[in-house]
Amino acid sequence: MRFVAIRELLVVGLIAVSVPSGGGLGSLVGLSAERLLLADRVAAAKFGTSNPIDDPVREKQVLDRAAALATAAGLDTAGTVAFFRAQIEMSKVVQRGLFEKWTARPEQAPTKRPDLATEVRPALDRITGQFITQLAATRELRGPTAGCAVARRFAVVAADRRYHLDDLHDRALRGAVEPICAGPRQ
Numbered sequence: 001m002r003f004v005a006i007r008e009l010l011v012v013g014l015i016a017v018s019v020p021s022g023g024g025l026g027s028l029v030g031l032s033a034e035r036l037l038l039a040d041r042v043a044a045a046k047f048g049t050s051n052p053i054d055d056p057v058r059e060k061q062v063l064d065r066a067a068a069l070a071t072a073a074g075l076d077t078a079g080t081v082a083f084f085r086a087q088i089e090m091s092k093v094v095q096r097g098l099f100e101k102w103t104a105r106p107e108q109a110p111t112k113r114p115d116l117a118t119e120v121r122p123a124l125d126r127i128t129g130q131f132i133t134q135l136a137a138t139r140e141l142r143g144p145t146a147g148c149a150v151a152r153r154f155a156v157v158a159a160d161r162r163y164h165l166d167d168l169h170d171r172a173l174r175g176a177v178e179p180i181c182a183g184p185r186q
């Protein structure tokens, strides 16, 4: 396990030196990691309540706002919505994983319940704005190219280390950043 992890780091590190400016997707992928860590707080707000993990009304609000901000920033609107859809789906992966863990081991469940409406969702909304800034800043880097895939891989390894992501969050992060190197949507 350890050997595989070290070998992977070395391979990604070697590839990364050949990517101009070390791969400029770090901030964008870091925001995805931060949003997935906020999923822990969303889960803590919902666990043990009647609030379901899936909230289609809230999802529509998040996606509509992302679409409006994308259009205003001159970004590909459909591609940006697909990117945010992936962030939401992976948030649900984290929430479900935590619910399973906390159900099996109630002693590990959070003892404080943050307020979804006044604490957690405003933090998610701030990240939406930051995502738009980063999506615009990385427009030239993003596309169906090997360089984008390598930069994304490098940024994921960096985020794993920076945010100390466990397997659940690492898996979710890989899913969340999948659309970054997709081409523009028609």
Ligand SMILES: O=C(O)C(=O)C[C@]1(C(=O)O)C=C[C@@H](O)C=C1
Binding pocket: 042, 053, 054, 055, 056, 058, 059, 062, 087, 088, 089, 091, 092, 116, 121, 124
């Ligand atoms: O705000 C919530 O209730 C969340 O669970 C967060 C979130 C999201 O990622 O934005 C994820 C799942 C829900 O279906 C709605 C939104």
